[in-house]
Each structure stands twice: as C-alpha cells, then as structure tokens.
Amino acid sequence: MQDDLSAIATLAKVSKRLAGKPVLDGLTLKIRAGEVTALLGPNGAGKTTSVGLLTGRLQPDTGTVRLFGLDPTRPAARSRMGVMLQSAGLPDVMTVFELVTLQSGYYPNPRPVAETLAIAGLSDLAKRRCGALSGGQARRVHYRLAICGRPALLVLDEPTAALDRVSRQALWATVRAAADDGTAILLTTHDLAEADALADRVLVMDRGRIVADDSPAALRARAGGSVVRCRTMLPPALLLALPAVREAGPDGTDQRIITGDAVATVRALCSADPNLADLRIADAALEDAIAALLGPDRRIAA
Ligand SMILES: Nc1ncnc2c1ncn2[C@@H]1O[C@H](COP(=O)(O)OP(=O)(O)OP(=O)(O)O)[C@@H](O)[C@H]1O
Numbered sequence: 001m002q003d004d005l006s007a008i009a010t011l012a013k014v015s016k017r018l019a020g021k022p023v024l025d026g027l028t029l030k031i032r033a034g035e036v037t038a039l040l041g042p043n044g045a046g047k048t049t050s051v052g053l054l055t056g057r058l059q060p061d062t063g064t065v066r067l068f069g070l071d072p073t074r075p076a077a078r079s080r081m082g083v084m085l086q087s088a089g090l091p092d093v094m095t096v097f098e099l100v101t102l103q104s105g106y107y108p109n110p111r112p113v114a115e116t117l118a119i120a121g122l123s124d125l126a127k128r129r130c131g132a133l134s135g136g137q138a139r140r141v142h143y144r145l146a147i148c149g150r151p152a153l154l155v156l157d158e159p160t161a162a163l164d165r166v167s168r169q170a171l172w173a174t175v176r177a178a179a180d181d182g183t184a185i186l187l188t189t190h191d192l193a194e195a196d197a198l199a200d201r202v203l204v205m206d207r208g209r210i211v212a213d214d215s216p217a218a219l220r221a222r223a224g225g226s227v228v229r230c231r232t233m234l235p236p237a238l239l240l241a242l243p244a245v246r247e248a249g250p251d252g253t254d255q256r257i258i259t260g261d262a263v264a265t266v267r268a269l270c271s272a273d274p275n276l277a278d279l280r281i282a283d284a285a286l287e288d289a290i291a292a293l294l295g296p297d298r299r300i301a302a
Pocket residue numbers: 018019023041042043044045046047048049050
C-alpha cells in the first residue's frame with residue numbers, strides 16, 4: 001500500500017494507561033513524508049502522550065509504535081528526528097551559536113551551523129547568551145535546534161506559542177518549505193488558525209482516540225456552510241430545531257449555530273426570538289468544524 005511506503009512513524013492499536021487511568025484507547029495513526037500532520041484535541045485528549053510514544057519517551061501497554069520502521073528508542077531512529085517541545089529550557093550561559101553547534105554535533109549529517117541560524121533569520125542572535133533571549137527568541141532557537149540535524153521527521157509541539165505575528169508567519173513558511181522538501185511534520189497546536197494554515201492533514205483526538213482524519217478543507221466542508229453567532233434567550237434544543245441547523249451551543253455569552261443554509265436559519269431565528277441581538281454570520285472555519293465534531297463541552301482552547 002502506498003500509504004505504508006510513505007509512513008515515517010506509526011502507532012498501531014496503541015493503548016496506554018497513566019496512573020491507572022486509560023489515556024490512549026486503541027489509537028492508530030500514521031505520519032507520512034512530505035505532509036504537515038496537525039494533531040488537535042481538547043486538553044487531556046492524549047496528544048502529548050501520543051507524541052511521547054512516537055519519540056520513545058513512553059512505552060505502549062499494548063499495540064505497536066514504529067519510527068522509520070524501528071522501535072523509537074533505537075538511536076538509528078531517533079537521529080532522524082528533530083523535536084521542539086513546549087517546555088524545554090535552554091542553558092543560560094551558552095550563546096545561541098555554541099548551543100546550535102553542540103546540538104548539531106549529535107547528528108550524523110547536520111546542516112552547517114551558519115545555515116541553520118540563517119533559516120528564517122536568527123543570525124543576528126548568534127552571539128547572544130541564551131539567558132538573555134526573550135520568550136519568542138527562545139522559541140525560535142528551539143526550532144533551529146530541532147532542524148539542525150536535517151531531520152526526516154520534525155515534531156513541533158505548540159511551535160508558535162509566544163511568537164509575534166511576523167515571527168509566526170516566518171516560522172510557518174519554513175515549516176511549509178520543509179514539508180515541500182519531503183520532511184514529515186507532526187504539529188500539535190491549540191491554534192486552529194495555525195492548523196488550518198499549515199496542515200495537509202488534521203487528526204482530531206478526543207479521549208484517547210482519533211475522531212477525524214482529513215484535510216482542513218474537507219473538515220470545513222463537513223461542518224456545513226456558515227456559522228451564525230448571536231445573543232438569544234432561545235434554549236439550544238430550540239436552536240437545533242431551526243431549519244438547516246447542524247450544531248448549536250454556547251460560545252461565551254453568545255450562541256454559535258452551524259448551519260447549511262444561513263438565510264433559512266436566520267429568518268426562523270428572527271421570528272422565534274424578537275429580542276435577538278448581535279447577529280453575525282461568517283463562513284464556517286476549522287474551529288467551527290471541530291466544535292461541531294466534538295460537541296459544545298469539548299472545546300479546543302487556544
Ligand atoms: N504522567 C502522568 N501521570 C498521570 N496521568 C497523566 C500523566 N500524563 C498525562 N496524564 C493524563 O493523561 C491524559 C492525557 O494527557 P495528555 O498530556 O496526553 O493530553 P493532551 O492532549 O496533550 O492535553 P493538553 O492539550 O492539555 O496538553 C490527561 O487526562 C492527563 O491528566
């Protein structure tokens with residue numbers, strides 16, 4: 001099967017308990033070369049645990065985990081992977097140049113350090129001690145540490161948290177370029193706009209299982225045409241009964257209604273609630289599609 005030939009990393013029927021509680025429940029997923037795969041889900045869905053298994057930090061209770069066809073704890077597999085974790089520190093006294101040089105030395109075929117630093121512009125920080133970096137600058141250094149070994153699999157855990165808009169878009173462009181060059185990218189993020197902009201495939205996890213595996217466009221299409229937001233006293237059961245409504249539920253102090261026919265829904269809404277206020281209509285975004293998939297109690301909080 002072509003899928004299997006291009007699979008860089010796989011979890012097959014993996015179950016995992018932590019502190020006696022089931023966290024992953026027969027999870028199967030594949031990460032393929034040349035694709036950005038976004039792993040999304042509400043807090044506690046099991047994303048970090050899945051990444052821990054793929055990177056060899058955790059062992060499955062049952063099922064199989066393979067990285068480049070090998071056990072992920074094998075150095076031959078790990079040396080082909082670059083990982084950018086959310087909560088890693090940097091040694092304060094080393095300069096950025098020294099740190100990238102050190103990290104590059106762990107890989108069999110690293111990029112030249114100057115090239116690593118030049119990707120999306122970090123050369124100006126080369127002489128800066130890591131202890132003097134801002135949060136956003138430190139994230140950019142972490143990204144360079146992840147890519148310095150020319151990884152075939154790049155694991156990015158919330159890569160643009162703490163980045164300003166310009167740095168965020170620069171990082172998106174380098175991630176896209178890496179995927180276009182054939183690198184497999186596994187991205188976990190709570191930023192659904194980021195997943196929409198970057199991902200070829202979105203895997204939605206909930207309660208230790210994959211509940212959707214599709215392109216962002218296909219997921220958006222599945223949600224239907226439009227999202228209607230408004231203030232209304234109508235209860236969700238009545239909103240759900242309006243014409244063409246697929247999902248309805250609270251969104252802060254508003255109600256959010258996903259509908260296949262905004263005009264029909266809004267006409268009925270106006271006649272059902274004379275006190276309707278703050279009515280807004282927009283195309284369904286990935287956020288709306290995932291909200292429809294998970295239900296109102298299982299939101300992905302940015
Ligand atoms: N070391 C641990 N010991 C016990 N339970 C754990 C441990 N690590 C995670 N869990 C539990 O496993 C479940 C899945 O956690 P995980 O960190 O994989 O979720 P996540 O999808 O990454 O969540 P988030 O979006 O909040 O980062 C949660 O219920 C969490 O409390």
